[in-house]
Amino acid sequence: MDEPGTTSTAPDADTPHALARTGPATLHEARSTLKQLINAAIQGHPTPLTRGPHHALLTTPAHATELGWDLTQAPTHSFVDARKKLGDLIQYGAEGHPQVLCRHKTPVAVLLAAAADGTPTLPALQAELAPDTAAPAAPAASVSATTPLEGQQPIQNPLPTTTAEAEAAKDLASAPTTPPAEAAAAPTTPSEPRPEPAPPAQDTPALAHTPPASPRTTPATPTPPTTLTGSPAPIATAPTPTTPTTPGPPTLQHPVTPPAALQAPSSAPPEPGPPAPTPAMPGTGHETAIPASGPPAITAPRTPRRLAALAQALDTLLPITVPTGDTATPTPLMGLSTGIRTLDDALGGLQPGRFYLVAAAPGAGSSLIATAAARTSALDQHQPVLYAASGLTRADIAARIVAAHLPVDYRRLRAGRLTPTEQDDTAALDHHLAQAPLYIDDGTDLTTDAIAESVPDLPGLALVVVDRLQTTEDPRLPLSGPAQITDAAQALAHLARTHQLPVLAAVDTDDPHLIAALSLDITITLTRDADQIHATITERDLGPQATLTLHADLAHARITDPTTPYTSAVTPTPAPQTPPPAATPDAPAQTPQAPLQVPTSPPPDPMPSEPAPTAHTAAPRRPSPRRTAPPPPEGGYANRDYSYFTGMITRAVDEALHDHDGDIAAATEALVKKAVPNAMALFEATRVGGNYEHTVYPETLEFLRKKSKDGADEIWEGRHNWTNTRLMEALQNGTHPPITVNALDTNASFLSAFKTHLPIGALIHDPNGGFDPKRSGIYRLPARPTWHHPHLPDPIGNRREDGPVLLDDATIRLLIRCARLGLCEAPHITERWTSGASEGLLEKFRRVLTEARANAIEADDTVTIEYIKAMYSKFTSTIGESSVNRDIRRPDWMHIIRSQAFANLWYKSHRAHSNGLTVVRVRGTDELHVAGDWRTVFTEGRLTTQMKQKDQYTLPRKSAR
Secondary structure: OOOOOOOOOOOOOOOOOOOOOOOOOOHHHHHHOHHHHHHHHHOOOOEEEEEOOEEEEEEOHHHHHHOOOOOOOOOEEEHHHHHHOHHHHHHHHHOOOOEEEEEOOEEEEEEEEEOOOOOEOOHHHHHOOOOOOOOOOOHHHHHHHHOOOOOOOOOOOOOOOOHHHHHHHHHHHOOOOOOHHHHHHOOOOOOOOOOOOOOOOOOOOOHHHOOOOOOOOOOOOOOOOOOOOOOOOOOOOOOOOOOOOOOOOOOOOOOOOOOHHHHOOOOOOOOOOOOOOOOEOOOOOOEOOOOOOOOOOOOOOOOOOOOOOHHHHHHOOOOEEEEEOOEEEEEOOOOEOOOOHHHHHHHOOEOOOOEEEEEEOOOOOHHHHHHHHHHHHHHHOOOOEEEEEOOOOHHHHHHHHHHHHOOOOHHHHHHOOOOHHHHHHHHHHHHHHHOOOEEEEOOOOOOHHHHHHHHHHOOOOOEEEEEEEEOOOOOOOOOEOHHHHHHHHHHHHHHHHHHOOOEEEEEOOOOHHHHHHHOOOEEEEEEEEOOEEEEEEEEOOOEEEEEEEEEEEHHHOEEEOOOOOOOOOEOOOOOOOOOOOOOOOOOOOOOOOOOOOOOOOOOOOOOOOOOOOOOOOOOOOOOOOOOOOOOOOOOOHHHOOOHHHHHHHHHHHHHHHHHOOOOHHHHHHHHHHOHHHHHHHHHHHHHOOOOOOOOOOOOOOHHHOOOOOOOOOOEEOOOEEEEOHHHHHHHHHOOOOOEEEEEEEEOOHHHHOOOOOEEOOOOEEEOOOOOOOOEEEEEEEOOOOOOOOOOOOOOOOOOOOOOOEEEEHHHHHHHHHHHHOOOOOOOOOOEEEEEEEEOOOOHHHHHHHHHHHHHHHHOOOHHHHHHHHHHHHHHHHHOOOOOOOOOOOOHHHHHHHHHHHHHHHHHHHHHHHHOOOEEEEEEEOOEEEEEOOHHHOOOEOOOOOOEEEEEEEEEOOOOOO
């Protein structure tokens, strides 16, 4: 015997519907495998589904049409809606109302009435019921219909043939769906005498809309039982004592219009007598008469409005007072933690039913907020989390979670260079992380519909995180582009409300116009200043609510609370707030001009999920300056204090001198050998707090690969080897008087070239070409640009080749500059391979090395000077294809930096020519020969902004006799 809520077995091959297969064992299993069941139906294998006494067949619309069902007026449901109310849809289909399931807007499946063995019921069996004719019924269906389920009463005639039988069937139909609370008020056997049904009160609201009791109050008397509507609609009856029965199948939440077959209206007027009860309209308490002309048209089920009493609303807002002995202890209501205590205090946690949008420019931390919330809920609170990753991979998510949770250095983790201790730590944490209920969807076809469809598949789901919505439209990412972002935000807000879940999404823009146009519940806008993140919380109807200062610990891929008791949290209203634990209630608020005070109490303990980093895991990072701290001391590079980073260089030099007993030559040689790994360590340290997270190992494009071990790739750099041939010919012919030439040298040319536009991510091909100043990479030109100025070097060097050429970003920008000066035509770019660009990727690295070099020159420290020279020169030469440097592989960077050095030398030659000097020769990246008083144009010295004279000679040279 079938239990309520289970499905029937497949019929035998001899049955009319031999293709039906065994259905799921439970309704929950049917929900979770609904897509597979629909696919099976499309392939010709319908599935019988059962809810209590109701049997339906999941098949295709084409099959239903062949059976004679008219689906033109049938209600349609998306997969998401069908999963949530599958039990109700099975009952509607079993009662003769086909339910169509759609994929997007295309009907793909339908639920039809069926017998217990899975045989589909023909429409005639549901509608062809005349008052004086018996309705034909399949034997199997009759047996199934008359066989009582456990806890239910037998139905003697499921398809009545007369008006009296129809009324009796109505009475009996309500019995299987009687909830336990109504067991005492409803008859349990059809053989018992029944009083005449009393019509429902006209002025009494339907009990189906009575809100549940609030947990804040305790009712003095039991709440009257709630009457749920089914099909046919229940009829109010006088209470009759009876024996409690076993609870039946789940009651319906949707009212159903009774099928026409069960109405059985007679064409003749009824005999005088008590008026027969008519179905009540749900939610109104009033009755609606059936027209005498015939049965009403079948309409789609109507869902009663969900109404909430004020007490229920208060329960979601105010603390519940729990009595404990003689006192009452208020229990605060706090949503899910984001993992950042300062942010939780301002938001009250992530509340169910609310949508939170974290808006920030790329690199400002919006994704890290999303990761922190998911990590805290899944790992610390063991709550199921759905992580929808758009544009990210599951490896990206896992790396951020591991780096933040241990913590370990994120860059070393991704590069596979963890220390032995860190490897032991990650191995010990592996089991704990693997057990976390965090479910990642990183499919390239990720949409809001896919996210919504996954929600019912995760029982007890506590949080949905979407990382991220991308403003730049990408045809490969559905959640990208301004229009798609607007639609996605609205869909996610609806998802939060309908499922009563907190939904948090990150978007990679802080554009106020776009954010305002979204008009969302809560928006958290982030801006970053070095390792400080300023978060502004805005509520749609009330405007800005708070401004917080957080700490960007990018070495561990996370955002944390401020590391000092300073806080910049403010509110736009003068409402009093509870002071933080570390401050006294009457202490005055700190101002940016006030010096940082020593806290009177210890700061809050760190969260257990984020232990303090140890010496072997913490990446080098300078202490974060706070707005209340005194201004940095004057004298550093651009008035910035880089002493922490320059101290790394000083310590390395001191250790080398100590290891070699003060031998300068030996210490210098040892430092030069360590220049590559030390330069990479310093570079990674300076990138902590950077605005962008660059790609370390993108896929190397074919034209960036060397053709042989000692060969070159296909990129054309603007290397100079130029001589003023017209001047040399005039000097040789005697038409020009002899001149004195000064051979000038550019100081640290590659170091100065670090200030250039570098691509942040992997290069993406654009066959349409063109130039975008916000992007950088490699460009294809159909031919080598022509140059008609013999008194100046060619911007792209002396190389002569026919056909298309590949130029890097620095050379292209030089050509564009020359075009603006009227020296040549603008470059015609037919193809490009680019990524978003930043001129600041190496800027702090450059400043640190420049400051350390200047200090070494002032101290006449030759060891440090040679060490720094080896660091920036080897960094440039090994970031391409080199076995010496395995921390990064960016040949595009190498070409752009070298071309930038060539371009800087060209700019100096043009400056000399514009100021009346005669340019004689230009060689490599640092050699400029001019005739004239060069000290009026350039500053003499050894700093990077200065020039020094290496030689002086006269032209024409006197030939030896």
